[in-house]
Amino acid sequence: MRQPSRQGVEQALDRVMRVVTRTPLLPMGHGGAQAWIKAESLQRGGAFKLRGAYNRMVQIAPEDRPRGVVAFSSGNHAQGVARAARLLEMPAIIVMPADAPAVKLAGTRALGAEIVTYDRATESREAIAADLAARRGAVLVPSFDDVDVVEGQGTAGLEIAAALGHVPARVIVPCGGGGLAAGIALALPDAEIVVVEPEGWDDMRRSLELGHIVEVPADAPPTACDALQSRRVADITFGALHAAGARGVAVSEAEIRAAMRFAFAHGLVVEPGGAVALAAWLAGRLTDDGAETVIVCSGSNIDPAAFAAVLQEEK
Known part of the structure; x- marks a missing residue:
């Protein structure tokens, strides 16, 4: 089976540049430290996912194509595929x-996709999607376990290098299944890649430390x-x-909310999952060695009421 590669990321850029937004790099300072924000929260659909899906x-x-596609997602990949x-x-x-955020369900429906809901505590989204794809003869489009999806996400990394005029020393990236982080690692092989996850869901961190894949525990x-x-x-x-x-590295829920408030104070709406890389930087989880750092804010899709509650918390 073909493995994702930098050449594949470069070829993906030629395909996706006609439909994605070339999101900005924004300068950011905190406590004397400086970094750049790659604002994928400003991407079409409010997240980076359109890159890989397209x-x-x-x-x-x-x-x-008339037989269509099937995907499974809590919302951002859903909207990327639907778009x-x-x-x-x-x-x-x-x-x-x-229980996906209402804004993500509504956004996916508005793009014309058919939604099939499931109980994430008792049902397997992978099994449901595979059955639907088989019965309809549709193509299954995973959110991260796909070479073309990973290479598409990596185009964000090529944009970072193009905007800076060089490869940064470090890129901090939110991580769920790892598609965005893996794509950026392929695009920027000379950069240090730091993946960030919520505490208790940091299976990629533990997998990288152990040298083999471990799963999120059932009692996360x-x-x-x-x-x-x-x-x-x-x-x-x-x-x-x-x-x-x-x-x-892993960050706490409180650190994530603090990062969301920090981003909003600087003009960006960032959802919890999209704010974890920023949270790690703000919380000092990385040594401030002066290395040029890019922080990916990967999405902005959050229900307004939930976002308002975060902003109203005591700082």
Whole structure:
């Protein structure tokens, strides 16, 4: 099976540049430290996911497109797939948890996708999606366990280097299944890659430390990071990050909320899962060695009431 590569990321850029927003790099300072924010929260659909979804789907043969695609997602990949399907005039079915944020459910429906809900505590989204794809003859588009998806996400890394005019020393990336982090690691092989996850859901961190994949435990604590609740990372994402020498850190729910408030004070709406990399930097989880650092804020899709509650907390 083909493995994702930097060449694949470069080829993906040629495909996706016609539909994605080239999101900005924003300078950010805190406590004397300086960094850049890669604001994928400003991407079409409010998250980076369109990159990978479109790169995968545009390569589906025209004669196969009428049968459509099936995906499973808590919301951001769902909207990426739904938007790509609309652009390519394909039907899309998205398997989403019944407790997904309302804004993500509504956004996916508004793009014309059919939604099938499930109970994330008792049902397998992978099994439901696989059955739907088999029965309808549709193409399954995973959120991270797919070479073309990973390479599409990596185009964000190429944009970082293009905007700076060089490769930064370090990139801090939110991590659920690892598709975005793996893609950026392939795009920027000379940069240090740091993946960030919520405490209790830091399976990529532990996998990288141990040298083999471990799953999120069944008794993992609740987290507001609905976008980062993958129970197991993929072989291809772990493989790319392990080969790149990536490392991981975990952040608390309080640190994530503080990062969301910090981002908002600087003009950005960032959802919990999209704020974890910023949270790690603000909380001092990385040594301030003066290395040029880029922080990816990966998404902005959060229910208004939930976001207002975070902003109203005592600082």
